Amino acid sequence: MPTHAKPLRRDAQRNRDLLVAAARDLFATRGLDVALDEVARTAGVSSGTLYNRFPSRNDLIDAVFADRTATVARIAEHALEMADPWDGLVHFLERVCELQAADRGYNDLVSRRVPQVAPPSEDHARGYELMQRILARAREAGALREDCTLEDMAFVTWGIARTVEATGAVRPQAWRRHLALLLDGFRAAAAHPLPEPPVRPEELVRIMRECSP
Amino acid sequence: MPTHAKPLRRDAQRNRDLLVAAARDLFATRGLDVALDEVARTAGVSSGTLYNRFPSRNDLIDAVFADRTATVARIAEHALEMADPWDGLVHFLERVCELQAADRGYNDLVSRRVPQVAPPSEDHARGYELMQRILARAREAGALREDCTLEDMAFVTWGIARTVEATGAVRPQAWRRHLALLLDGFRAAAAHPLPEPPVRPEELVRIMRECSP
DNA sequence: CTGAAAGTTGATGGAATAGTCAACTTAGCT
DNA sequence: AGCTAAGTTGACTATTCCATCAACTTTCAG
Structure with missing residues (x-):
């Protein structure tokens, strides 16, 4: 039932979406081992934000392939x-x-x-x-x-x-x-x-x- | 016909053999991506020697699987x-x-x-x-x-x-x-x-x- | 035995990447 | 507007690994 337990702030949600979209593209063309820094750069956010939202690579992978x-x-x-x-x-x-x-x-x-x-x-x-x-x-x-x-x-x-x-x-x-x-x-x-x-x-x-x- | 073009010095040949043996073991158990430094360490020689004998990883791989x-x-x-x-x-x-x-x-x-x-x-x-x-x-x-x-x-x-x-x-x-x-x-x-x-x-x-x- | 060529060493530089954090910024409630 | 919690930043540390090289050691031909 908890699709997400806590609602994200609007900018945080936007950045999250950008990160997932960037990761989706990079994963699709280059595989799961792309540098996380590059995902952040592609998304246009800092690496700190990425780690803040997705503490581990697997968390990001989960989000990208959730569907x-x-x-x-x-x-x-x-x-x-x-x-x-x-x-x-x-x-x-x-x-x-x-x-x-x-x-x-x-x-x-x-x-x-x-x-x-x-x-x-x-x-x-x-x-x-x-x-x-x-x-x-x-x-x-x-x-x-x-x-x-x-x-x-x-x-x-x-x-x-x-x-x-x-x-x-x-x-x-x-x-x-x-x-x-x-x-x-x-x-x-x-x-x-x-x-x-x-x-x-x-x-x-x-x-x-x-x-x- | 040139199995090897130039004869190696005796110590060099011994080190070469040690390196190949170490690489054979490490490759067999851990795959081709083991750190080359570890191969050198396992063989008991310095990393410089490894690079001197096998300029690239592929050269080492070739030697290990030559047969x-x-x-x-x-x-x-x-x-x-x-x-x-x-x-x-x-x-x-x-x-x-x-x-x-x-x-x-x-x-x-x-x-x-x-x-x-x-x-x-x-x-x-x-x-x-x-x-x-x-x-x-x-x-x-x-x-x-x-x-x-x-x-x-x-x-x-x-x-x-x-x-x-x-x-x-x-x-x-x-x-x-x-x-x-x-x-x-x-x-x-x-x-x-x-x-x-x-x-x-x-x-x-x-x-x-x-x-x- | 000796000298020069061959070989070795390990410290060093450099690149790539994961992960952290104190200082700063922003959303959004009141 | 003002405040605060939430969020962001990017420089920083740490790690791992590849690769180099000047100084040192060993082999071996003569």
């Missing part, structure tokens, strides 16, 4: 409305990967940072639930292989993240080929026994936590 | 000796990924640095040739999908690299599952039309060049 979890959840909802379960899964993964390909900062975030907001938000839980439904539906339709779990989707995120990083400058769409190959591996018809048990949900949580630098 | 290209070529040869073409391909990719999983520095190298030695070595060309044969053989046997190219193998390298980074601490073998899923996507039986034309060889060269920081 993304909800966006993913919306994509998932749309995917569930598609008639064909397999098409729904494909659509979901394609749209999410498009988000990665379009924003270097978001690509960094999903591939190596801790999930955005510290306390797993409501949107987060909703997205999780929706993804489960997308997979279950595709599995029950006989399109998705039986042994494929939600955690396996992390391989998509990680793999595509690196491909986007590597190929972005030369062949910005190359990741679509990578994804298509992975997707063919997800099909029930393609299934051969997997050599390693699935990553368990709590393991994935630990992985994402430890991943953050 | 890897030949190792990959040997793996490829072994793969070609296997009776079943598909098993050969699987074996090759598994062994190469094992190299990535075993050494964080090598994982960094294949996933984001320029191919080791500046002038593409003889081993390099040989490895390339052998990989082509591995793929052709699997394709002709009807096991590998027709539309899969050598450049598509880069998706394996990139994807597994990121998965190894992410999961290494919690589930060191998780990459095997990722690889198995990808491999199922490479099977001829799984093939559905790919949405994006293959990355061309010269594009891959550019990608690998531009990727280096």
Whole structure:
């Protein structure tokens, strides 16, 4: 319920907006590791203001990408409305990967940072639930292989993240080929026994936590 | 033919070996971005000596991983000796990924640095040739999908690299599952039309060049 | 043994970035 | 208008790392 607990003074709110906008641009083009001083300079405020508003880099990252979890959840909802379960899964993964390909900062975030907001938000839980439904539906339709779990989707995120990083400058769409190959591996018809048990949900949580630098 | 053009003085050679050994260890456990000062300290020499012997970080990286290209070529040869073409391909990719999983520095190298030695070595060309044969053989046997190219193998390298980074601490073998899923996507039986034309060889060269920081 | 070339040292400079804080400015309430 | 809490500033410290170099030490050929 507390979207923000305390109301900011008007100039403070304006500066906050400028900072988030500047960070959004810089993150998108240069990744999450841009110098914070540069964010402040781009926003036209002093570095002290930035640190005052966002004590740590992660706070700024959270603010910039606050809406993304909800966006993913919306994509998932749309995917569930598609008639064909397999098409729904494909659509979901394609749209999410498009988000990665379009924003270097978001690509960094999903591939190596801790999930955005510290306390797993409501949107987060909703997205999780929706993804489960997308997979279950595709599995029950006989399109998705039986042994494929939600955690396996992390391989998509990680793999595509690196491909986007590597190929972005030369062949910005190359990741679509990578994804298509992975997707063919997800099909029930393609299934051969997997050599390693699935990553368990709590393991994935630990992985994402430890991943953050 | 010039393995090294000029013979080093004995103490210089000893220090060089110490530096390479120290770098090998540090790269393996902490990645390619360790501070060069720390490499020197670990080797027990001064930083001046390190810079004297290896003017740039890449020179040191080259020295540490000089043998890897030949190792990959040997793996490829072994793969070609296997009776079943598909098993050969699987074996090759598994062994190469094992190299990535075993050494964080090598994982960094294949996933984001320029191919080791500046002038593409003889081993390099040989490895390339052998990989082509591995793929052709699997394709002709009807096991590998027709539309899969050598450049598509880069998706394996990139994807597994990121998965190894992410999961290494919690589930060191998780990459095997990722690889198995990808491999199922490479099977001829799984093939559905790919949405994006293959990355061309010269594009891959550019990608690998531009990727280096 | 000796001299000169080769090699080493570590202090030093310099660049980039994170983070702090005392002095100053401004919004907004009364 | 006047006051005060909230906010801003930018210079400052600290850290980390890369890179250099003049003075010193070691190797080794003759």
